[in-house]
Amino acid sequence: MSADTNLDIAALDRAHALHPWTHFESFVRDGPLVIERGAGCSLWDSAGREYLDAVGGLWCTNIGLGRREMADAIAAQAEKLAFSNTFVDMTNGPAALLSAKLAELAPGDLNHVHFTTGGSTAIDSAYRMVAYYQRCAGRANKTHVIARDASYHGSTYATISIGKRAGDKVPEFAYASEGIHRVSAPDCYRAIGERSEAEFCDDLVAEFEAKIAEIGPEKVGGFFAEPIQASGGVVVPPEGYLRRMAEVCARHDILFIADEVVTGFGRLGHWFASWDEFGVQPDIICCAKGLSSGYQPIGALIFSDRIWDAMQGDRWYASGFTYAGHPVACAAALKNIEIIEREGLLDHAASVGAYFEERLTELEDLPLVGDIRGRKLMMCVENVADKATKALLDDALDVGKRISDAAEARGLMVRPMGHLNVMSPPLVITRAQVDFVAETLRASIVEVTDQLVRDGVKVG
CATH class of the missing domain: 3.90.1150.10 (Aspartate Aminotransferase, domain 1)
Incomplete structure (x- = not known):
């Protein structure tokens, strides 16, 4: 058996690999x-x-794939320092430099970075940060979150539960539901009906306010929104929708979490779409994917001074990942950002x-x-x-x-x-x-x- 034999690769994969979102019948029939x-x-x-x-x-x-300078940056960092954890008070050069760079690129006062291993773990971490921040700010009951229909926020237990995309909730798995609520997707093709775009936007904002009132504004801590709902069907919201939703959040001390795992790092021609495309200043931006252009697994949530300041004191932030701030992944992300800027x-x-x-x-x-x-x-x-x-x-x-x-x-x-x-x-x-x-x-x-x-x- 040779790893260089393509037939062997297909056969080995077919016999031993469980792929994300596998459809068993067709995979057994067709293979990879x-x-x-x-x-x-x-x-x-x-x-x-x-x-x-x-x-x-x-x-x-x-x-794009196959860039030699990306491979060289990864190899050089792996040779210099292949791994160093970032728990408690340890760091490494690439992690610190990338934190500073992301704070520079992010809008407003999003000056603080918590590294993760990808998009799902970034959203998962933001979900945990919502409750942590609200408790630190003296609002211990604000642990509920609101997301939207047709949303996808990841595949950890928490994030797949927050999302609501057709086909993601299969009967063989269990999902969390307590404290997770949803409002309509801003789908201008299917949901708008006979309304004008402005009327549709008014109705969506009113629905959001009604949902907050139904749950109790003292209980709602965060709102999760992709600027454009990606895997839910590339749903582009009506004009002014995201800005108005953010204004509602601000009135009720609800954190606006922008899921920019897809829209970040150039997909819409900006570093981040929230402010530059839609005029929204989020409290937290979650990113991954384009952060390293897929050359290394890495994610991050970038959060505001207000959240950072509220969390200070004699307490522990007991959440994180072994590979958070991984020096090789951070070096790849820095080189990726350099290429985007230079070119x-x-x-x-x-x-x-x-x-x-x-x-x-x-x-x-x-x-x-x-x-x-x-x-x-x-x-x-x-x-x-x-x-x-x-x-x-x-x-x-x-x-x-x-x-x-x-x-x-x-x-x-x-x-x-x-x-x-x-x-x-x-x-x-x-x-x-x-x-x-x-x-x-x-x-x-x-x-x-x-x-x-x-x-x-x-x-x-």
């Missing part, structure tokens, strides 16, 4: 797709086939992202396409049976997967999520590559539409 290498926006599988990865790994390969990737993402929006919007003429939504390098195609009624195709048809399979056969990776196809390509994507994505996705949707019609499915 073995990815062997990557460069820029491209991936190559074990058979040598090339794909343009419009998924960006999982919203994360922002600077002007935020401006590039804003420019090519606008072109990406423009090219994908051209797909709206297809009978299967109900909605094209998103911003910059964070886009979604919603596929429907009827454009007028927005009725969906039968789940058993698995239209998103059919389209992604057709695209994959043409050398393009897009992410299927039920009736959706989601894209979040690296920030380094070029206009020519955007053209390839748009044209290949169009051909794939046309192919699947033709197949459905031949099978007797009514479309459009």
Whole structure:
């Protein structure tokens, strides 16, 4: 058995690996797709086939794959100091430097950083910090939190319980419910109905205020919100919604936690979307993914002076992770940020992202396409049976997967999520590559539409 033999890799994986979000029946039937290498926006599988990865790994390969200077920075740090814990009063150079850099990049008075191992653990830590801060501030009962429908905040026990995305809550697992509440998603495609966008926004804010009153404002400690709901279907909120929700939070001493695990580090052309895109000053920003562009596992929550000051005194902050502030991961994040700054990737993402929006919007003429939504390098195609009624195709048809399979056969990776196809390509994507994505996705949707019609499915 050789690790270099691709057939062996697939067989070993099939026999021994449990993948995140495994569908057992199809995995046993089809086995894994073995990815062997990557460069820029491209991936190559074990058979040598090339794909343009419009998924960006999982919203994360922002600077692109295969960068030698990233590998060199990781190797140099591993040789100098491969590990040192950051518990109690220990630190290391990369962790301290990255803390300072994140405080510099974050908006307002978000000057303090708690490192984690990824996005899920960042949100999990923020959930714990809500109750800790509120108790320190003399509001011991403010332990309840509010999130939104169609949200995804991670896969730890706490974070999967906070989120509410279709398909995430399976009957074989148990989930926490006490102290966790939700309000409607700001879905301007499906939930708005006959209302104007302004009326829809008014109703969402009123619903939030009513939910706080129902629970009791003395009990609500935090509100979790992705600036754009990513895995929930790339849900872009109506104008002014996030700012007004933050104002409600401020009136009731509720911490506004911005889940920027996806939107941070350039996806919308900014370091963070909360302030620059939506005019919101959060109390906490949670980040991961683009923080290291996937080169190392790392996450962080960046929090305000107000929270830091309230927590001071003769008490312990008894929460953290062995690999928090890992020197190699922090060195990778610092080099990643340096590359984004040096190469002007935020401006590039804003420019090519606008072109990406423009090219994908051209797909709206297809009978299967109900909605094209998103911003910059964070886009979604919603596929429907009827454009007028927005009725969906039968789940058993698995239209998103059919389209992604057709695209994959043409050398393009897009992410299927039920009736959706989601894209979040690296920030380094070029206009020519955007053209390839748009044209290949169009051909794939046309192919699947033709197949459905031949099978007797009514479309459009």
